[in-house]
Every structure is written in C-alpha cells, then in structure tokens.
Amino acid sequence: MLGTTRDKVQGAKHETRTVSQWSGETLSWKIADGVIEVALHRAPCNELGSASLEELEQFVTALEGMQAHAHALILCSEMKPGFCAGADLRELYRRSQAMDKAEAVKGVRDFLERIHRVLNLIDAAPLTTIAAVHGVTFGGGFELALACDLLIADKMARFCFPELRLGLIPGFGGIPRLKRDLGNAVVRDLLLTGRSFNATKAQQIGLVSQVVGEGEARKAAQAMAAQLKKFDQATAVAAKKFIKPIPYEEFRREIDLFCELFTSPAVEAGLRKFVESRDRQPYLP
Amino acid sequence: MKTTDQTLEEILNLAAAHFQVSRQKLSPDDDFFKTLGIDSLQTLDLLTKLENHFHVELPDYELQGVSDFRTLAEKIQARL
Numbered sequence: 001m002l003g004t005t006r007d008k009v010q011g012a013k014h015e016t017r018t019v020s021q022w023s024g025e026t027l028s029w030k031i032a033d034g035v036i037e038v039a040l041h042r043a044p045c046n047e048l049g050s051a052s053l054e055e056l057e058q059f060v061t062a063l064e065g066m067q068a069h070a071h072a073l074i075l076c077s078e079m080k081p082g083f084c085a086g087a088d089l090r091e092l093y094r095r096s097q098a099m100d101k102a103e104a105v106k107g108v109r110d111f112l113e114r115i116h117r118v119l120n121l122i123d124a125a126p127l128t129t130i131a132a133v134h135g136v137t138f139g140g141g142f143e144l145a146l147a148c149d150l151l152i153a154d155k156m157a158r159f160c161f162p163e164l165r166l167g168l169i170p171g172f173g174g175i176p177r178l179k180r181d182l183g184n185a186v187v188r189d190l191l192l193t194g195r196s197f198n199a200t201k202a203q204q205i206g207l208v209s210q211v212v213g214e215g216e217a218r219k220a221a222q223a224m225a226a227q228l229k230k231f232d233q234a235t236a237v238a239a240k241k242f243i244k245p246i247p248y249e250e251f252r253r254e255i256d257l258f259c260e261l262f263t264s265p266a267v268e269a270g271l272r273k274f275v276e277s278r279d280r281q282p283y284l285p
Numbered sequence: 286m287k288t289t290d291q292t293l294e295e296i297l298n299l300a301a302a303h304f305q306v307s308r309q310k311l312s313p314d315d316d317f318f319k320t321l322g323i324d325s326l327q328t329l330d331l332l333t334k335l336e337n338h339f340h341v342e343l344p345d346y347e348l349q350g351v352s353d354f355r356t357l358a359e360k361i362q363a364r365l
Contacts, residue, residue, distance in 0.1 A: 135330070155333070160345075193346065196345045198337065198342075200336070200337065201342055
C-alpha cells in the first residue's frame, strides 16, 4: 500500500485506492526507491488557483499513505518559466468581482485555510522535503518552496514577495516561514520593497542550500535524496521536529490580517491593474 | 574598472546569446522588449544573467521604465 487518494464521488461515500503515481491537470507525483517526486505542470507558470489547490489536497491525502515508505519528498516544476509564479490572480479577481465583498472575503479565507493546511502538512511531513526550483519563484510559489526543509535553486531562479504591490501581504504562511529561516532585516527588505532577488543572493542570506547550473535543480535534489536514504529515518524525523518549529499561531494571525487587507479598495485596484494590464512589465515592480 | 561602453558591449553579447539572436541585430538604443520579443518574465531572466555575470545585485524596481540596453548598462555600471 503505497499511497491513497480519496476520489470525490457523488453523495457522502468516498472510495480510496492505492497509487504509486498519479497525474492530474496541475501536478503529478510518483514514488520510487523511497523518494516521492511532485512535479507541478500547470501552464503558464503553476499559478495556484482552485484547480491546483484541489490537486495539492489530493496529494497531501495520498502523502499520508506514502510517507511511511519514503524518506524524501522533492517538489519541482516542469514549466519553463519557473517553479511557480504565485496565486492565480486572474481567478481571484474574476471570482471576487462576481460576488459581494463579504462573500469574497469568506471565499478568500476558505482558500487560505485550505492552502495553509496543505503547506502545514508538507512542512511537518515526517520525511525530508526538498524544493528544487528554477526561474520565477514568486509569492505563493515562494511560500510553497519555503514549506520544504531544503531549497535547491538553479542559477536562474528568482524569488520575490510582490504582494505589497497589490495592497496585500503574503497569505500562504510566507512571512512566518521566512522569519523562521532568516533575520528580520532581510525579511523586511524583501517584504517592504517587493523586489525580486536571484539564487546567489538567496544562498548568501541562508535561504538556499545549493545553487546549481541551469536546469540541474531536480537532479541535484535527487542526488541529495539518495544521500538521505543512508540515515535512520526515525532519527531524521526526530531531528527535523526538534529543529523546525511550525508557527501555527502566526499563520492564523497572517490569515486574519490578509482577510482584513483584502477589503481595502487598494487591493481591488491592484488586482485589476495586474489582470487588465497591457503593460510590458507586469512582473516588474 | 570597466567603462560603461565595455559594460554595454557585454550586455549586448549576453542578451544575444541568451535569447539566441544575432549580435548584429542588437543596438544600444534598441527597445529590448521589441527587438528581442520578450516579456517581463524573460526580462527577469536577463536581469539574473546580468547579475550573475557582473556579480552585482540590481533591484528590479530600478528597471521601471528602462527599455533600452544603454540605460540598462548605466544601471549596471552604477553597481560595479
């Protein structure tokens, strides 16, 4: 029994089936030789919307069954522009425009609570998790990578928290996780300027474990995972739990603040600007 | 320390190689979005290449309104 996924069926009854690999619309996973590999593949750059969230939820359900047979999880992207460009802002804008403000905030809170659950399960998973990133690793994509224990970046990876440009803060747990890993001055720099920075800088500030050649991150993660297999799994899990606190209370406060900010007119204006922009530089500040 | 013209030449060479266009097609005052046919995500790729090559850090907000290679060279030069 290598993994389970709950298929949604009509009515209250759910079926479970075992899977050693699975491929969906936005991501796929497989487990081989104790290593789970999750590959994101939603065009254009793995924007995290409702489809991605549903499949991530399916994945963490399957992870419950797989993790006893695995010592490592690798998260990577098959999309050329990068690991993940963040939340699907077009979907967010479209849906929020189709409902009144109170409903929209409720919808946002629901989404945030669900994505937090996914990321918290990855964060706390009893195996070593490795994000192998390249290209654009922005916003929610950056937050997804930060949920992992280790980050391997190819030299073209670029990181950013651009949320301030939209009148928001990162809402998928990014600030508490960044604070966990880095000094407060660096967190302030990234958050308050909304600027992007490259893999070299990311390694200098202690965020990235290894910087590798273009296109080599996944391979480097696989080599790392092979090394991890040599260690006693129970000891590795205990060590991880000891050294890696999960700031659940801060996550709750982050969700509250995000939902509060979401009601501001600046957010609607920021989202509209991004969605309707014919600007040549929508991803530049 | 290299001159701005040297920096500019290196940028043009890097851009040509990265986007696989002939170096002869690129001029200092070209609008690189138009000439290279790139979008903002690809511009960030170019920025990363330049930062790695020149060993500088150039905040991307400094690229606001920058669309020609010459101005880009001046921005890089200021960080050398």
